[in-house]
Amino acid sequence: xxxxxxxxxxxxxxxxxxxxxxxxxxxxxxxxxxxxxxxxxxxxxxxxxxxxxxxxxxxxxxxxxxxxxxxxxxxxxxxxxxxxxxxxxxxxxxxxxxxxxxxxxxxxxxxxxxxxxxxxxxxxxxxxxxxxxxxxxxxxxxxxxxxxxxxxxxxxxxxxxxxxxxxxxxxxxxxxxxxxxxxxxxxxxxxxxxxxxxxxxxxxxxxxxxxxxxxxxxxxxxxxxxxxxxxxxxxxxxxxxxxxxxxxxxxxxxxxxxxxxxxxxxxxxxxxxxxxxxxxxxxxxxxxxxxxxxxxxxxxxxxxxxxxxxxxxxxxxxxxxxxxxxxxxxxxxxxxxxxxxxxxxxxxxxxxxxxxxxxxxxxxxxxxxxxxxxxxxxxxxxxxxxxxxxxxxxxx
Amino acid sequence: xxxxxxxxxxxxxxxxxxxxxxxxxxxxxxxxxxxxxxxxxxxxxxxxxxxxxxxxxxxxxxxxxxxxxxxxxxxxxxxxxxxxxxxxxxxxxxxxxxxxxxxxxxxxxxxxxxxxxxxxxxxxxxxxxxxxxxxxxxxxxxxxxxxxxxxxxxxxxxxxxxxxxxxxxxxxxxxxxxxxxxxxxxxxxxxxxxxxxxxxxxxxxxxxxxxxxxxxxxxxxxxxxxxxxxxxxxxxxxxxxxxxxxxxxxxxxxxxxxxxxxxxxxxxxxxxxxxxxxxxxxxxxxxxxxxxxxxxxxxxxxxxxxxxxxxxxxxxxxxxxxxxxxxxxxxxxxxxxxxxxxxxxxxxxxxxxxxxxxxxxxxxxxxxxxxxxxxxxxxxxxxxxxxxxxxxxxxx
Numbered sequence: 001x002x003x004x005x006x007x008x009x010x011x012x013x014x015x016x017x018x019x020x021x022x023x024x025x026x027x028x029x030x031x032x033x034x035x036x037x038x039x040x041x042x043x044x045x046x047x048x049x050x051x052x053x054x055x056x057x058x059x060x061x062x063x064x065x066x067x068x069x070x071x072x073x074x075x076x077x078x079x080x081x082x083x084x085x086x087x088x089x090x091x092x093x094x095x096x097x098x099x100x101x102x103x104x105x106x107x108x109x110x111x112x113x114x115x116x117x118x119x120x121x122x123x124x125x126x127x128x129x130x131x132x133x134x135x136x137x138x139x140x141x142x143x144x145x146x147x148x149x150x151x152x153x154x155x156x157x158x159x160x161x162x163x164x165x166x167x168x169x170x171x172x173x174x175x176x177x178x179x180x181x182x183x184x185x186x187x188x189x190x191x192x193x194x195x196x197x198x199x200x201x202x203x204x205x206x207x208x209x210x211x212x213x214x215x216x217x218x219x220x221x222x223x224x225x226x227x228x229x230x231x232x233x234x235x236x237x238x239x240x241x242x243x244x245x246x247x248x249x250x251x252x253x254x255x256x257x258x259x260x261x262x263x264x265x266x267x268x269x270x271x272x273x274x275x276x277x278x279x280x281x282x283x284x285x286x287x288x289x290x291x292x293x294x295x296x297x298x299x300x301x302x303x304x305x306x307x308x309x310x311x312x313x314x315x316x317x318x319x320x321x322x323x324x325x326x327x328x329x330x331x332x333x334x335x336x337x338x339x340x341x342x343x344x345x346x347x348x349x350x351x352x353x354x355x356x357x358x359x360x361x362x363x364x365x366x367x368x369x370x371x372x373x374x375x376x377x378x379x380x381x382x383x384x385x386x387x388x389x390x391x392x393x394x395x396x
Numbered sequence: 397x398x399x400x401x402x403x404x405x406x407x408x409x410x411x412x413x414x415x416x417x418x419x420x421x422x423x424x425x426x427x428x429x430x431x432x433x434x435x436x437x438x439x440x441x442x443x444x445x446x447x448x449x450x451x452x453x454x455x456x457x458x459x460x461x462x463x464x465x466x467x468x469x470x471x472x473x474x475x476x477x478x479x480x481x482x483x484x485x486x487x488x489x490x491x492x493x494x495x496x497x498x499x500x501x502x503x504x505x506x507x508x509x510x511x512x513x514x515x516x517x518x519x520x521x522x523x524x525x526x527x528x529x530x531x532x533x534x535x536x537x538x539x540x541x542x543x544x545x546x547x548x549x550x551x552x553x554x555x556x557x558x559x560x561x562x563x564x565x566x567x568x569x570x571x572x573x574x575x576x577x578x579x580x581x582x583x584x585x586x587x588x589x590x591x592x593x594x595x596x597x598x599x600x601x602x603x604x605x606x607x608x609x610x611x612x613x614x615x616x617x618x619x620x621x622x623x624x625x626x627x628x629x630x631x632x633x634x635x636x637x638x639x640x641x642x643x644x645x646x647x648x649x650x651x652x653x654x655x656x657x658x659x660x661x662x663x664x665x666x667x668x669x670x671x672x673x674x675x676x677x678x679x680x681x682x683x684x685x686x687x688x689x690x691x692x693x694x695x696x697x698x699x700x701x702x703x704x705x706x707x708x709x710x711x712x713x714x715x716x717x718x719x720x721x722x723x724x725x726x727x728x729x730x731x732x733x734x735x736x737x738x739x740x741x742x743x744x745x746x747x748x749x750x751x752x753x754x755x756x757x758x759x760x761x762x763x764x765x766x767x768x769x770x771x772x773x774x775x776x777x778x779x780x781x782x783x784x785x786x787x788x789x790x791x792x
Binding site: 038070086091097105208219239336 | 431434437438439440463466482483485487488491492493498500501534535538539556558601605611613615617618619620634635637719720721730757758760762
């Protein structure tokens with residue numbers, strides 16, 4: 001199961017919620033296992049998940065568009081289902097149905113609740129929560145939805161709960177960690193596939209094609225592909241261009257796809273020819289910053305203490321003027337999960353959190369350097385999901 | 397230019413708008429050419445574009461996060477820029493800057509407006525529109541943004557404008573049509589790459605890998621990949637599984653990536669071995685429905701008239717019980733642009749619209765059949781961007 005059920009219960013109790021409603025794609029998938037295609041590829045289509053504090057059978061209610069009931073059936077979503085909207089499918093009575101189609105037929109026979117908000121209102125009434133305190137993930141609502149909910153359920157106390165769900169998601173279950181381990185490894189192999197063609201004259205676009213090609217060969221999906229050469233490595237969001245690789249160029253990768261919707265985000269540096277002593281020294285300082293952070297990672301440490309130690313290490317080891325807003329973040333179904341390793345973060349690391357620890361450095365018009373690795377916070381410290389090693393890759 | 401400038405002016409005039417504000421990723425890109433990475437890969441980061449009716453220089457104002465100013469510079473965004481938020485980059489005065497970095501340096505030197513909404517409020521005040529009538533794309537606002545705008549600019553009359561922008565986007569410029577032509581062709585070649593390995597025993601996942609592999613080799617990005625065999629071809633959103641291809645199976649593709657952010661959506665049917673006479677007859681009926689629609693496409697025809705003609709043709713030609721909510725839709729930066737070819741649509745076709753015309757048919761537990769092609773509405777009728785031909789592909 002993706003969901004950390006214990007953490008959900010504990011958060012609902014701490015916030016005194018009678019129910020919590022997931023609306024954003026990552027929260028719907030996380031709390032129910034339901035991946036509803038339309039809400040992942042455009043904004044507008046909705047699916048909701050309702051967990052009530054009194055649920056007896058350990059299952060939520062999923063509110064799904066009728067046009068997505070095939071996915072509910074095929075994904076073995078363990079939930080009571082409400083459906084909304086019309087979607088015609090044909091069904092010859094003489095056809096013997098396979099298990100997935102049989103489940104789909106049962107779901108199509110449910111009453112049509114009209115639209116997603118109507119279905120949610122019906123569900124809250126049926127659960128007897130017209131006067132309840134209900135956490136709602138505001139990030140997947142559409143303009144006007146809040147007004148409709150307030151008008152149709154005037155007795156409900158609504159609590160904005162996107163941050164509650166984000167906090168629940170911060171500590172990963174073993175299945176989530178497996179997926180993150182897989183996607184981190186795919187991303188490392190995709191960097192290797194790109195570097196395998198990194199000779200003088202290759203373009204950023206060609207390297208990017210090799211990178212994403214490997215990602216797709218391993219059944220992951222391209223998401224982040226910042227790959228820049230030389231002065232373009234200093235562009236923080238660099239998008240591949242026709243710039244050709246030249247002797248002496250630094251190549252910066254800040255990259256990661258997703259695998260089963262779980263995201264990777266790692267950074268790697270390579271140099272065509274030996275880097276200058278100054279660039280090497282800066283890289284080493286950034287890498288020592290990350291290594292210092294990794295040493296400190298353990299349950300109970302404050303995220304801001306990791307931030308301070310990492311930034312101080314980079315400054316002491318070679319980049320005296322080093323400035324950063326953060327040196328790391330969680331990752332999972334979203335590319336920026338909790339915790340955030342920043343100067344003002346109030347997050348405290350917990351066992352099972354995933355951290356992308358990073359020390360990017362952008363020198364305008366000249367060079368960008370960055371070390372970023374993914375790790376799991378374990379009882380005895382960091383377990384690496386990716387491993388930059390101690391040095392940049394020198395090519396040619 | 398992506399933007400249909402004349403259409404923007406005309407819509408602002410028709411709705412009596414003093415300004416229009418784009419907030420959703422597709423509208424920001426469309427109205428300014430600015431592709432802001434963070435807002436495309438997660439929900440939360442914002443970028444806005446403001447066009448005022450009085451702009452003298454033919455340029456909008458772009459409101460960008462400071463962490464994305466490299467993209468503004470690299471993409472040659474032709475706009476006045478406002479920036480918000482802190483993002484440290486280093487800049488050694490001795491470094492001679494390339495043109496992109498020089499532009500970025502100028503942008504970093506702008507004042508920090510604080511956050512996206514504060515920047516928007518400042519811009520509206522500076523434009524003297526505190527009492528103006530302003531169209532706002534509500535789909536890219538975050539919870540609480542509307543309240544802040546109303547509170548900070550109490551004299552403004554706000555008009556929800558997501559549908560206005562969607563309507564402007566419906567008629568494509570030549571650059572947009574070029575991109576759509578490219579992505580349609582890439583998608584056809586990706587289907588061909590998948591079919592090239594479609595022999596008995598191959599899995600849906602393997603076919604999907606071949607499909608997306610070709611998409612990535614042509615520098616497009618995987619988005620939609622519904623590929624199902626046999627009884628799974630009837631699952632409307634089918635996601636590839638370990639199901640193996642068997643003699644007699646139908647393969648249904650409903651697929652398309654994006655190229656430079658422009659989307660494709662086509663459907664193709666293949667059969668391993670000759671299809672039964674009944675399946676062939678149903679396929680022919682669906683295909684004749686699409687062909688009838690293509691014949692009717694011209695500027696001035698009502699979308700609902702195309703819908704009626706297509707559905708009636710399918711019914712007359714072989715599927716008497718055929719039911720559909722729509723038989724086509726626009727496509728562009730969004731997978732579902734206007735127009736919509738449905739029974740209740742009020743859309744009227746215009747020259748330069750792109751239509752995905754389609755007749756999907758799902759027979760639960762048995763087979764899914766679908767013909768879908770992309771076309772441009774031209775003065776003298778449909779120009780096809782993809783071409784299904786008249787028959788399904790018979791393999792082996």
